Amino acid sequence: MxxxxxxxxxxxxxxxxxxxxxxxxxxxxxxxxxxxxxxxxxxxxxxxxxxxxxxxxxxxxxxxxxxxxxxxxxxxxxxxxxxxxxxxxxxxxxxxxxxxxxxxxxxxxxxxxxxxxxxxxxxxxxxxxxxxxxxxxxxxxxxxxxxxxxxxxxxLKPVTPLRDAKTALQEWAQGQGHPTPTYAELGRSGPDHAPVFRIVVRIGTLSEAEAEGRSKRLAEQAAAETLLRRQGLWNENAEGEHG
Missing domain, CATH: 1.10.1520.10 (Ribonuclease III domain)
Known part of the structure; x- marks a missing residue:
């Protein structure tokens, strides 16, 4: 029926x-x-x-x-x-x-x-x-x-390899029901031809993470990696972008 x-x-x-x-x-x-x-x-x-x-x-x-x-x-x-x-x-x-x-x-x-x-x-x-x-x-x-x-x-299946820290952080945040990570520039230092950017990543009410890089992209990756490490989701064998 x-x-x-x-x-x-x-x-x-x-x-x-x-x-x-x-x-x-x-x-x-x-x-x-x-x-x-x-x-x-x-x-x-x-x-x-x-x-x-x-x-x-x-x-x-x-x-x-x-x-x-x-x-x-x-x-x-x-x-x-x-x-x-x-x-x-x-x-x-x-x-x-x-x-x-x-x-x-x-x-x-x-x-x-x-x-x-x-x-x-x-x-x-x-x-x-x-x-x-x-x-x-x-x-x-x-x-x-x-x-x-x-x-x-x-x-029992192998864990999906982490392609890069930003992607990994976004996928983790979505899986946990958190808002999408946002990135903001806090400042820059160094000479004009070789600036160093400082970026902060924020996810809802979680503690934010900061990092520096030779470009905004690298600084964002580094900030994402910092937050992932804090959550126990990143190690030296992870496949991140470090170049």
């Missing part, structure tokens, strides 16, 4: 999704809320936003738990890089697609026409919301089992 959405379209039975997730809900309404976009119900509390908030934290804890167990010899910086790579929105969207969340999403007509069932940002949010729903319905053990099933194979 199918269920009719607000727009008159047919939604697949949630029992099929539960089988895909490997979790049968005691409180089915939690799963329904986890699949409800704001466009389908303008009441903020009726959408998946609160569950997404919770699921994001449960996902981070579950992945950290898995990394700690799977890589007993890994240093903190390596685990932090893997964590950032696994919880980023792009990875969550891939997992949501594997769970086939798209057809089950409750969306407004405008979002449906815009192709929101394949929208990576919405899929990523729904992925986290479903994890939050399972956490409430079955506790941490059930949520961790779901995360392990969805993210386990990705956990």
């Amino acid at each position: 199918t269920k009719t959405s607000e727009t008159g379209r047919k939604l697949p039975e949630l029992s099929r999704l539960e089988a895909k997730l490997g979790h049968r809900f005691a409180e089915r309404s939690l799963l329904e809320t986890a699949l409800t976009h704001m466009s389908a119900d303008q009441r903020r509390l009726a959408s998946y936003q609160r569950l997404e908030f919770l699921g994001d934290r449960v996902l981070g804890l579950s992945i950290a738990d898995m990394l700690f167990t799977t890589f007993p010899q890994a240093v903190e910086g390596d685990m932090s890089r893997r964590l950032a790579d696994l919880v980023r929105k792009e990875t969550c969207a891939e997992v949501a697609a594997a769970w086939e969340l798209g057809p089950h999403l409750r969306l407004g007509e405008g979002e449906i026409l815009a192709g929101a069932r394949k929208n990576k940002a919405i899929l990523a949010d729904a992925c986290e919301a479903v994890i939050g729903a399972v956490f409430i319905d079955g506790g941490y053990a059930a949520a961790r089992k779901l995360v392990e099933a969805g993210f386990g194979q990705r956990l």
Whole structure:
């Protein structure tokens, strides 16, 4: 049996999704809320936003738990890089697609026409919301089992190489839900033919980082690297731009 959405379209039975997730809900309404976009119900509390908030934290804890167990010899910086790579929105969207969340999403007509069932940002949010729903319905053990099933194979893949510090910092910030990094020139010194630029990088409420370079580009890279090192996400083997 199918269920009719607000727009008159047919939604697949949630029992099929539960089988895909490997979790049968005691409180089915939690799963329904986890699949409800704001466009389908303008009441903020009726959408998946609160569950997404919770699921994001449960996902981070579950992945950290898995990394700690799977890589007993890994240093903190390596685990932090893997964590950032696994919880980023792009990875969550891939997992949501594997769970086939798209057809089950409750969306407004405008979002449906815009192709929101394949929208990576919405899929990523729904992925986290479903994890939050399972956490409430079955506790941490059930949520961790779901995360392990969805993210386990990705956990073993090599970490995506860092192309340069600015790119790495931007990807990390996005994966953690922080604003995009911004760079500002604090000043310059030295002769006109060989100036030294001082740049600061800021990300929301995080502590800013400063660095100098022979050009603005190099100073920005150095500032980004400084902030990455502070977060334990950069080491001497990282593939940065140093020229």
